[in-house]
Amino acid sequence: MAQSLRVGIAGLGTVGASVVRLLDQQKDILAARCGRAIVVTAVAARDRTRDRGIDLGGLQWYDDPVALADAPDIDVFVELIGGENGPAKKAVETALRAGKSVVTANKALIAHHGEALAHLAEERQVALSFEASVAGGIPVIKTVKEGLAGNRISRISGILNGTCNYILTRMEKESLSFKKCLKQAQVLGYAEADPTFDIDGYDTAHKLTILAALAFGVDVNIGAVYVEGIRSIDAFDIRMAKKLGYRIKLLGVAERSESGIEQRVHPTMVPDDSPIARVMGVTNAVNIQADAVGELTLAGPGAGGDATASSVIADLADIARGLVSPPFGAPAASLGRSIQEPMQVHEGGYYVRLTVADQPGAAASIVTSFADLGISLESIIQNRSEDAAQLDPAGRSGAPVPVVVITYATTEQAIRSAVDKAIAEGYVVEKPQVIRIERE
Numbered sequence: 001m002a003q004s005l006r007v008g009i010a011g012l013g014t015v016g017a018s019v020v021r022l023l024d025q026q027k028d029i030l031a032a033r034c035g036r037a038i039v040v041t042a043v044a045a046r047d048r049t050r051d052r053g054i055d056l057g058g059l060q061w062y063d064d065p066v067a068l069a070d071a072p073d074i075d076v077f078v079e080l081i082g083g084e085n086g087p088a089k090k091a092v093e094t095a096l097r098a099g100k101s102v103v104t105a106n107k108a109l110i111a112h113h114g115e116a117l118a119h120l121a122e123e124r125q126v127a128l129s130f131e132a133s134v135a136g137g138i139p140v141i142k143t144v145k146e147g148l149a150g151n152r153i154s155r156i157s158g159i160l161n162g163t164c165n166y167i168l169t170r171m172e173k174e175s176l177s178f179k180k181c182l183k184q185a186q187v188l189g190y191a192e193a194d195p196t197f198d199i200d201g202y203d204t205a206h207k208l209t210i211l212a213a214l215a216f217g218v219d220v221n222i223g224a225v226y227v228e229g230i231r232s233i234d235a236f237d238i239r240m241a242k243k244l245g246y247r248i249k250l251l252g253v254a255e256r257s258e259s260g261i262e263q264r265v266h267p268t269m270v271p272d273d274s275p276i277a278r279v280m281g282v283t284n285a286v287n288i289q290a291d292a293v294g295e296l297t298l299a300g301p302g303a304g305g306d307a308t309a310s311s312v313i314a315d316l317a318d319i320a321r322g323l324v325s326p327p328f329g330a331p332a333a334s335l336g337r338s339i340q341e342p343m344q345v346h347e348g349g350y351y352v353r354l355t356v357a358d359q360p361g362a363a364a365s366i367v368t369s370f371a372d373l374g375i376s377l378e379s380i381i382q383n384r385s386e387d388a389a390q391l392d393p394a395g396r397s398g399a400p401v402p403v404v405v406i407t408y409a410t411t412e413q414a415i416r417s418a419v420d421k422a423i424a425e426g427y428v429v430e431k432p433q434v435i436r437i438e439r440e
């Protein structure tokens, strides 16, 4: 059998520990498939004493991941530390400069520095692989880069953050608080070290921009993504969505338009009988629309140690087989500038919740504000329903009342103007809630 592939792993947290354990557990199957063994020979981690439930005996230990990245006795450097800059970036650059292939699960790093790192990898003719960085265990990067190489992709969208989908699912199904669900996602190892990346939508944006670069052959441009997270979604919106026949999901959507590429991340109401609405818990789903294959949907675990390790190991297997290709499919120098569609031109339906003082004329002023902007309303819900009563259980007269407006397709610009106009009328007493609706 050919020489073993010697792997150095930096970061032995949720994903790193799973990679070490799974590489050992699957060593025979991997050796048979790759024609050579894949062996962890060295690690870099901060705490030598922590019990990670894995056998680290006999491995060389580095305190500094950059020193590991430069070590002459590893062939591949695996970065599982995380973070856009700091030691992760320095170590990955060091490994690539030293002519070593790199595998990483770090979407923040790739979304911010992917192009520069791809140039470096291509110059040195080594691999820079990041299957684990998007949708955890789903082999979506391989699918787009290899499986769909003969397609022109028009749209790629989906649920790309396990933590947010887990939170929204448990809030809906078990009426748990946002805070409690987030805490549980952290305990299960789904959330980022700083979970604001999850709940404020940036993690989804990182993943989306990586997919957009692969799908459309454009630069990795995180600045081009419109981002909103799920922090403002509350139990009332979840219940209203259900009543109206929708479910709320955090979606990432990258789509070609006539004038550019739209990249957006925001909570979205989807029909509750649609396939995307049925994706629950930590599961992610990616829908791809392409000219030859038509439509394709991949679903599977989007986070968690073993599921993510599965993708890291798939990248290592490719490297063990000697497969090296440009990190973004096309050579980095050929990636075109993406022309970002401004969010204001986005068209679709909207859910708008305006909490107003319970006074005569309040609801009528909202209807007028929307009508003045030419927005057609599918429905307006403003009676003192049980939902309103829950906001104000005493049912006091004059207490704030939520007025929910569902619109037919209109533009983001029109909605923003209508909401501003409604606020200017003086009845609105809380920050409005605006959720986009995807009806198909």
Ligand SMILES: NC(=O)C1=CN([C@@H]2O[C@H](COP(=O)(O)OP(=O)(O)OC[C@H]3O[C@@H](n4cnc5c(N)ncnc54)[C@H](O)[C@@H]3O)[C@@H](O)[C@H]2O)C=CC1
Pocket (backbone or CB within 6 Å): 010, 011, 012, 013, 014, 015, 016, 044, 045, 046, 047, 063, 064, 065, 080, 081, 082, 083, 087, 105, 106, 107, 108, 132, 133, 136, 189, 190, 191, 192, 193, 302, 303, 304, 305, 308
């Ligand atoms: N947890 C998940 O489900 C998924 C995580 N990822 C990504 O994988 C990467 C790792 O994530 P997790 O394992 O969840 O994080 P984690 O926080 O559990 O593990 C990171 C480890 O890196 C260590 N570390 C920090 N600085 C270091 C340094 N200078 N030298 C050596 N080790 C250092 C930390 O002590 C920690 O043990 C991140 O980029 C994350 O975004 C990607 C997909 C899924």
Ligand SMILES: N[C@@H](CC=O)C(=O)O
Pocket (backbone or CB within 6 Å): 133, 135, 136, 160, 161, 162, 163, 164, 190, 191, 192, 198, 203, 302, 303, 304
């Ligand atoms: N925090 C991320 C981990 C995987 O990428 C998520 O919840 O999806």
Ligand code: NA
Pocket (backbone or CB within 6 Å): 131, 132, 133, 134, 135, 136, 137, 138, 139, 140, 141, 311
């Ligand atoms: Na993946």
